[in-house]
Amino acid sequence: MGRKFIVGGNWKCNGTSEEVKKIVSTLNAAEVPSEDVVEVVVSPPFVFLPIVKSILRPDFHVAAQNCWVKKGGAYTGEVSAEMLVNLSIPWVILGHSERRALLAESNEFVGSKVAYALSQGLKVIACVGETLEQREAGSTLDVVAAQTKAIAEQIADWTNVVLAYEPVWAIGTGKVATPDQAQEVFAASTRIMYGGSVNGGNCRELAAKPDLDGFLVGGASLKPEFIDIIKSAEVKKAV
Numbered sequence: 001m002g003r004k005f006i007v008g009g010n011w012k013c014n015g016t017s018e019e020v021k022k023i024v025s026t027l028n029a030a031e032v033p034s035e036d037v038v039e040v041v042v043s044p045p046f047v048f049l050p051i052v053k054s055i056l057r058p059d060f061h062v063a064a065q066n067c068w069v070k071k072g073g074a075y076t077g078e079v080s081a082e083m084l085v086n087l088s089i090p091w092v093i094l095g096h097s098e099r100r101a102l103l104a105e106s107n108e109f110v111g112s113k114v115a116y117a118l119s120q121g122l123k124v125i126a127c128v129g130e131t132l133e134q135r136e137a138g139s140t141l142d143v144v145a146a147q148t149k150a151i152a153e154q155i156a157d158w159t160n161v162v163l164a165y166e167p168v169w170a171i172g173t174g175k176v177a178t179p180d181q182a183q184e185v186f187a188a189s190t191r192i193m194y195g196g197s198v199n200g201g202n203c204r205e206l207a208a209k210p211d212l213d214g215f216l217v218g219g220a221s222l223k224p225e226f227i228d229i230i231k232s233a234e235v236k237k238a239v
């Protein structure tokens with residue numbers, strides 16, 4: 001598979017069933033480039049996954065925001081990869097910085113989660129990114145390399161993995177990384193999304209960077225401007 005542009009909407013822990021249905025109807029009515037040009041994945045909270053999957057247009061896909069690190073069992077409050085597969089949920093986001101920070105998910109734990117989810121047939125959006133302190137200390141590339149290596153050590157095949165580079169200082173802050181800051185961290189073969197304060201106004205300039213293959217969008221994925229972000233895939237077509 002080539003590096004098709006991919007736009008993910010991470011709805012995080014937001015929404016009521018009414019709000020979720022409203023977002024989906026806006027997405028369903030949108031005119032966007034075809035599936036050959038851009039892959040669109042929206043990630044509602046677990047409880048809304050079945051509703052969203054049942055009403056979302058068929059050319060858009062759904063992702064869970066997490067799953068358990070191994071086969072399900074006596075793990076209260078967790079959702080297993082097998083359950084996602086059972087509901088035909090094709091994607092899962094793993095290692096988001098909010099989970100790394102708030103729930104102390106280590107690099108190794110995230111690596112194990114990625115490996116297990118892949119082994120069950122899920123496609124994975126694996127998140128990496130440095131904090132402001134780490135960037136200021138000059139360790140951005142080391143941090144991102146360590147996070148990525150912990151995944152690489154546990155998987156052999158990256159075909160079904162997309163890396164989401166989300167600098168922690170850019171998430172929900174309105175401080176988007178400059179296209180050059182984003183490009184600096186990107187590599188060659190695996191698809192890499194950028195996440196952190198992406199919106200309808202800054203997406204096209206970022207999308208123009210050659211190694212950027214898409215976006216993982218938080219706040220703006222709950223708003224109609226998400227459609228403009230999907231359309232920024234056109235920038236790639238024009239290159």
Ligand SMILES: O=C(CO)COP(=O)(O)O
Binds near residue numbers: 166174198219
């Ligand atoms: O964390 C993010 C996506 O996973 C980015 O969030 P914002 O787009 O709200 O900054």
